[in-house]
Amino acid sequence: MNKAIFLDRDGVLNHEIYDYICRVEDFKILEYQIPVLKRLYDEGFLLIVITNQGGIALKRYSEQELAIMHQMLRNAFVAKGADIAGFYYCPHHPTVGGECKCRKPASGMILDAIDMYDIDPAQSVMIGDKPRDVESANGAGVKGILIEPDEQISYDKVKEVLSLEFKVGSF
Numbered sequence: 001m002n003k004a005i006f007l008d009r010d011g012v013l014n015h016e017i018y019d020y021i022c023r024v025e026d027f028k029i030l031e032y033q034i035p036v037l038k039r040l041y042d043e044g045f046l047l048i049v050i051t052n053q054g055g056i057a058l059k060r061y062s063e064q065e066l067a068i069m070h071q072m073l074r075n076a077f078v079a080k081g082a083d084i085a086g087f088y089y090c091p092h093h094p095t096v097g098g099e100c101k102c103r104k105p106a107s108g109m110i111l112d113a114i115d116m117y118d119i120d121p122a123q124s125v126m127i128g129d130k131p132r133d134v135e136s137a138n139g140a141g142v143k144g145i146l147i148e149p150d151e152q153i154s155y156d157k158v159k160e161v162l163s164l165e166f167k168v169g170s171f
C-alpha cells in the first residue's frame, strides 16, 4: 500500500486571498512549502491535492483556467525534483444544484484518492488551513494537521502526527 500527504490548495500551496482565485495572475505559489514536501516525497509519500473549487459552479472561472493553475503548481514541484501525483477538486457549490459528496468537509475526494492510489489512510496525513480540511480527512480515517493560512509546513510536525494513533480532530 502507498502512503500520502493530502494537501489543501489555497492557503497551503498557494497564497490565500480570502476569495476564489479566479485569475491565473492571482495564483501565487508558496515556494517555501516545496522543500519540506520534497523531503516527504523522497521518503515515498504521494503528494495529492484535495481542493474545493466551488467557483467553477458559480462560473467565476473555468476548468481550463483551473487546469493552468494546477499545471503551474505541478511544474514548480517538478522543477525542485518532486511531483504531485494527483489533483482532486470539487467543482460544485451547494447553491448550484445542491450538496455533493466531494465538497469538503465531506470525504469523497480523499476516499476516491485512497481507492485510486491504493493508499493506507493510517500512514497518511492531510494538511489544511480550515477545520473542514481536517474533518474531511478524519471522515476517511486520515489524520489532519491544521495550519494558519500561508503558514510554513513543519516537517517535524508531520512526522509527529504520523506517529500518533488516529483520533478525530486536529493535532
Ligand SMILES: [Mg+2]
Binding pocket: 008, 009, 010, 011, 012, 128, 129, 130
Ligand atoms: Mg485552504
Ligand SMILES: [Zn+2]
Binding pocket: 090, 091, 092, 100, 101, 102, 103
Ligand atoms: Zn463536489
